[in-house]
Amino acid sequence: MNDIDMTGVDPLRRSEVRRRIGVVRAYLEIADPVDDDRREHAERLGLSANQFMALVRAWREHGSAAKVAGSGAARGVARRRSGLAVPKAAKAIAGTVIDERGPAAAFVDINRAVVTRCAASGVAAPSRSTVWNMVMARRQLQNGAGTGIVMGTCRVRLPVETEGVLAMPSLLVAVRADDGTILAAAMDQRQYEVPHLLAALGGAPEGLRISRDLVPAEQEEGDGISLLPPTAVRSALARVLGRGIDSVRLVYVASKAVAPARLLTAREDRPLLPDEIRSVVSAAIVRHNAARGGYEATWLDGSA
Incomplete structure (x- = not known):
């Protein structure tokens, strides 16, 4: 199974995708599969027969692990997301401060400026972690921060x-x-x-x-x-x-x-x-x- 190109597959889904492809390959080795074969292989993955055949079609047509990862298999529980939405005005203020000071500026200075400006505007400031994530995301896209x-x-x-x-x-x-x-x-x-x-x-x-x-x-x-x-x-x-x-x-x-x-x-x-x-x-x-x-x-x- 090490011959599978995992490009485009979430690293945490690699093991599951390899398992899917292994079962699909085993099914495709059957010369003349019948309904019982489809059901048996689908059950190995906890899928319905229709979901399993969607996997088979994805692998036949593309031979791509990424396509198999995103095809008709049960995708499980969605990753948790926070229910605490940050007000757009607060995020806009934080974005403006980061732009003005530059993402490479000291985070403590950026966060202090965000809190001060939000207070002056009568807006609840984003949490420290929210501002940190915004700064780090911007730093990843920047063209550099210093020399050497x-x-x-x-x-x-x-x-x-x-x-x-x-x-x-x-x-x-x-x-x-x-x-x-x-x-x-x-x-x-x-x-x-x-x-x-x-x-x-x-x-x-x-x-x-x-x-x-x-x-x-x-x-x-x-x-x-x-x-x-x-x-x-x-x-x-x-x-x-x-x-x-x-x-x-x-x-x-x-x-x-x-x-x-x-x-x-x-x-x-x-x-x-x-x-x-x-x-x-x-x-x-x-x-x-x-x-x-x-x-x-x-x-x-x-x-x-």
């Missing part, structure tokens, strides 16, 4: 199951601050010697800011390299990348993140396996960089 290269770690906002334990995996990224291009990445959570990092970045770039926890304790600053506290680097990454890399969301403050299990919000959602998350993130980086000129990122812990 920022290298640090964050978490991928996807649940991964390892030996029965759910967690959000760590991701190391080196990002060019002026345009958001990702130059290097890793998912192995270990320290790296600085020469190895510089080789991956093509030499000794000026203005390289590295999270102190990524390099050996004896490493010293110099030659355009600054070693900063992890919190400072994560803040810099958030200003450059915003909500995430293409469709993959990132978490910069793990202590404020929801529990991984809460990310499984629909009946058909399944956690990713360790060997799946790398391909999901790698594909997202390719799409992210393609929008910025197509730079091919280096994987510090091996080829993607």
